[in-house]
Amino acid sequence: MKSFDASVRYALIIFLATRILLSMWAILILALRPLPAEPDETLRPYLGQNELRNGASGLLLGPWQRFDTMRYLSIANSGYEGVENSVFPPLYPMTIRTIGWIFERIMPVSSGNLLAAIIISNLAFLGSLILLYRITAQERDDSTAKRSVAYLAIFPTAFFLLAAYTESLFLLLALVAIWAxxxxxxxxxxVAGLLASLTRLTGWVxxxxxxxxxxRQKTFNWRLIRLDVIAITLPLLGALGFxxxxxxxxxxxxxxxYRTYWYQTTGIPGLDLITALRQMMAGGAAFRLFFDFFxxxxxxxxTVVAFRRLGVTFGLYSTMLLLFMLLPVSELKPLYSFSRYTLVFYPTFILMAIAGRNPWANRLIAYPSIALYLYFSGQFFMWGWVA
Structure with missing residues (x-):
């Protein structure tokens, strides 16, 4: 019970600190660099939805109307009318639509759905912090658990966990699946795995x-297999169902x-690493590509270290996710959004927390993370592509 109380208390502190920081940071960034008044669907694709500029909604919700968020809101509003959006599984948009229906009675649809989307992702982020703490504390100790939660929360792209994106919901469901x-x-x-695959297709892994x-729990003895073995197939059934x-x-x-709208094809895992390295060495590559490569x-x-330090289950989770992520190849956009996808690799953050016992390692992780967190989130609020 003590560990549970500590996990909730510490997770709440981290959640509130990052939530307040990002809200204030977004207001400051857009006060210093206001968005142009004229619409531009190429640079700022609102996908035909109302831009929130005025009042409290413009101040607190408007900065989060960015990129994939608009796609999830579009699905919530009108389903898969835009075929390019049909690569996104339905759970997150459906949940947005369900909760947004409540808010529609007191505010415009555009504001209500976005508020619902942010509430869902924020609650999922908080839940993820609590579970990550508990899993890490069980595997190691409370001090390591605190560092794992902090490192996740300040990772340079961790603002996506508070944005209206699927990262936090997927992470929560994956943590629940492994924890259970x-x-x-x-x-x-x-069931958690099924819901994860209906949040992002990668959930099938x-x-x-x-x-x-x-x-392992059946001591690898097929005679001990029971009906509950069916449950482990549910993540795959969710993806196949979609x-x-x-x-x-x-x-x-x-x-x-994917080939038409995201310029990606399925290829040899890791080929994008070579493409990215070639572009970086040629010069002129955007900084985000260097960070994606890192x-x-x-x-x-x-992932390799996880097998030895955390066990096979954690290692397999990271291995399967990584292989799936390395399958797409693109000459135009290699390692597409890799830095954002890193957020769901919770074994990585546990290993970073173990390394962070060393004060110098702790500083080496924390200081650059905070600086890049502010830089990338600022870019995001100004409609700059990050991941």
Whole structure:
């Protein structure tokens, strides 16, 4: 009970600190660099939705009307009318629509849905911090748990966990799935995995760590298998269900959409690393590509280390996610959004927290993270692409 109380208390402190900081930072950034008054769907694609500029909604919600957020809101408003949005699974937009319906009675639809989207992601972020603390404390100790939570919260792209994006919801569901499985509660684990795959297609990879954890707890003896083994297949069934739905309603092949709108094709895992390295060495590459490359190397290293320091279940989780992320290749946009996808690799943050026991390592992690956190979030608020 003491660990639970500590996890909630510390997570709340970190959550409130980052939530208040980002709100104030967004107000300051846009006061110093106001957005142009004239619309520009190329540079600032609101996708036909109302821009929030005035009053409290303009001050507190407007800065979060950015990039993929507008796609989730578009799906919440009108489904998959825009076929380019049909690569996004439905759970997050459906939840936005459900909660937004309540707010529509007291505010415009555009404000209500965005507020709902932010509430969902923020609550999921808070839940993720609590669970990450508890998992880390169980594997190590409370001081390591505190560092893992802090390092996640100040990671340079961690502002996406408070934005109307799916990162925080996916992270929470993945943590619940692994946490429940480790406690021999495979039906809750499977349901969480199912919901994760309906949040992001990558959720299907949870089948592998859940399957291993099931086999481990049954001492790898097939005679001990029970009906609950079905639960570990639920993440895969969620992803397949979404793909079948797309097929039944006549949406274009998902690979075609990625190729047409995101300039990505499926290729050899890791080929994008070579493309990124070539572009960086040629000169003129954006700083974010260097950071994406750094994140890719960080994930590769920590995934290997996770097997030895944290166990096979954690290692398999990171391995499967990493392989799935390394499949897309693009000459135009290599390592697309890698720094944002890093946020769901919670074993990486546990390993960073273990390393952070050394005061110099702690400073080396914390100081650059905070500086880049402010830089990247400022870029995001000004409609600058980050990840």
């Amino acid at each position: 499985a480790r406690k021999d509660r495979f039906w809750p684990a499977g 949870l089948v592998v760590p859940l399957g291993y954890e099931y086999a 793909l079948v739905y797309r097929l039944l309603v006549g949406l274009p092949n998902i690979d075609l959409i 994140c890719a190397i960080l994930l590769i290293v920590t």
